[in-house]
Amino acid sequence: MTTAMLADTAAGDGPLLDAAALRAAGRKPPTPFRIRLGDGSELLVLRLLRVLPGKRVVGECMDADGARRLIKLFIDKHNARHWQREHEGIAALAAAGIPTPALVAAQALAAGGHALLTDFLDGADTLLDGWRPLADAAPGDAVTTALLIPAFALLGRVHAAGLSHDDLHFGNFLRHNGRLLLIDGDAVRRHGAGVLAEKTAARDLAMLLAQLPRTWDGHTGPLLAAYRGSHAQAPGDAALARALKAERAWRLRDYLAKTGRDCSLFKVSRRFDRFIAVVRAQADGLAALLADPDRQIDAGRLLKRGNTCTVARVDVDGRPMVVKRYNLKSARHALSRLWRPSRGWHSWREGHRLRLFGIPTPAPLALVEERWGPLRGRAWLVNDYCAGTDLLSLLDPAAEPPPAIAASLRTLFATLHRERISHGDLKATNLLWDGSAVNLIDLDAMRQHRSAASHARAWRRDRHRLLRNWPQDSALQHWLDAELPPAA
The missing domain is CATH 1.10.510 (Transferase(Phosphotransferase); domain 1)
Known part of the structure; x- marks a missing residue:
């Protein structure tokens, strides 16, 4: 956002919100809005970068001097504890010489809650942004490996400083002006002087390795070498293998559970007569299709018409997709399916399982199920179209x-x-x-x-x-x- 755009936005001002209003706003607080700090000064929040409904709001703001900052607002009942941990974690990273955005201010809000401000790094993106276009490359691909090596080297430095990080994923590494920075101070823990315990180091390293598809097994040598080059006391192979197995099992359970509940990744709605799950980033674009999937099937190009399923290719804003309707052949067939998860539900989850493992399959985008309370009827699955x-x-x-x-x-x-x-x-x-x-x-x-x-x-x-x-x-x-x- 340019200086002129900032000035225009500031001139438009916005409502004055507090922690209670932000909690009530859920996933979509109105922007821009003003927030008042405990010292009476006000900040103008220009846009939102991440929202954890009722808990945390992260965005770009402008202070009274017109400087752009990144603001993290802690608004739940445990806000003081999380705010304090974030503050201490940033301080620990900075003291250890680990690159992280500089802390500018940490204050209570005027009407409950807390705020933390750091430097706003214009033009920064995350390691995840760099990873996404390379995710389907061959395991061990040279370009992808070169992208990832700095993150493993940085983790080695974190461990060498006696620190750990409880939430290591590619989105918590920022890239800015040729530097890699670690963020999310709330997840940083200080373990005192001396060597980090092997179990803790193995857990962190496994957390980062688990972000890679399983197809990368056997291709992580350069990544581990970068980590060990920054941390002489690296965990042994056996400890790392145990930690990686546990981390992958937890990550799979957690991810599959999210496919059926409303969260940052998926938008889920439940009514007495209908269940809808959709990848949140696709929800707006698929709204019309999900409202009447049969109409889209009838208007699309039929790929298969069978007793048990009907499949059609449809185009949504120029993007080809496949809609698969799971039919009920007869009253007997319908009765046999009433109490069981639908075949659409099963395919929805298995598609996400394969994608998590790095196994190529068309991306599952949405699921619709007919329901009568706990009973289930037909289902519709929406996938990306594979032109293979x-x-x-x-x-x-x-x-x-x-x-x-x-x-x-x-x-x-x-x-x-x-x-x-x-x-x-x-x-x-x-x-x-x-x-x-x-x-x-x-x-x-x-x-x-x-x-x-x-x-x-x-x-x-x-x-x-x-x-x-x-x-x-x-x-x-x-x-x-x-x-x-x-x-x-």
């Missing part, structure tokens, strides 16, 4: 797959097998090559198994179903039989 070609049409049975497809298949099935995931209907038409990766679709019967024995039985069926797509003794079938994880 299915492997049954693409591959020549008389030849091995081209190198790029072969590499993608190896990575796909190695990851599925390692995570004990079975597909349940592994036809070649459910594997789409999009030019860079093999995408897995039709996730209605997908399952992640708790036991190795259960997965082994399911994998034998999956493997057999895939091999049956091509003639026995063909070159392609021989290649797959040799390259796929073996049937136990």
Whole structure:
């Protein structure tokens, strides 16, 4: 925002809000607005960067001298504790020489709550912003590795200073003028002089590694080397493996739970007769489709019309998507589904599971379910459209797959097998090559198994179903039989 724009916004002023008004505003406090500090001075909040409803509001503000600041407003009943921890965490990072935005002011608000101001870094973005366009690159890709190395090196410096961070994710690293900075002082803990306990260091390092898809396993050597180069007392391999397993399990449970509740990532609404979950960033653009998905199916290009499901391609503001309606074949079929999660619900969650693991699949965008209280009826699933070609049409049975497809298949099935995931209907038409990766679709019967024995039985069926797509003794079938994880 330019100086002229700031002046125009300041001239427009805004309502004077306090902590109670911000709590009542939920996710959408009106901007601009004024906030009064305990010393009587006022700040003009120009735009919001993050809102935790009823708890915290983060935005860009302008002080009485016209200087731009980043403001974090603590407004819940525990605001004093969180504000104090944030203040102390920033101070600890600064004292240790860890780059972080400089603290400008920390005060109580005039009518309850607290505020903390730091330098506003114009033009800054997060490591997450840099990661997103590279997330689908091959594991260990040189450009992506170069992007991530500074974050692991910075974490090593944090640990060498006797500090830890309870919320390590790519969004908490800022990039500004060629520097990487660590933010969120509320998550910083001081552990005193001396070496950081191995368990604590392993937990932090695992937290950062868990941000990477599982396909990166075996490609993290340069990242760990950067960490160890900044911290001589790095955790051992066994401690790190235990911490990474625990962190990934927690992260999976937490993320899948979020797909069914209203939060910063997903917008969820529940009525007696309808349940809607949508990726929050897509909610406004998909509102018309979700209000009447059948109308969109009728207006779209039909891809499949079956007793159990109807699939159509639709365009939303020029973006191609697929809407899949899960039908009820008969009264008996409807009764059998009433008490169970719908197949749409299952596919919604499994799509997000695969995406979290870094397994290519069209992004699940929204889910609609008919409901009668606790009972469930039809469901509609909205996914991104994958323009790929299915492997049954693409591959020549008389030849091995081209190198790029072969590499993608190896990575796909190695990851599925390692995570004990079975597909349940592994036809070649459910594997789409999009030019860079093999995408897995039709996730209605997908399952992640708790036991190795259960997965082994399911994998034998999956493997057999895939091999049956091509003639026995063909070159392609021989290649797959040799390259796929073996049937136990």
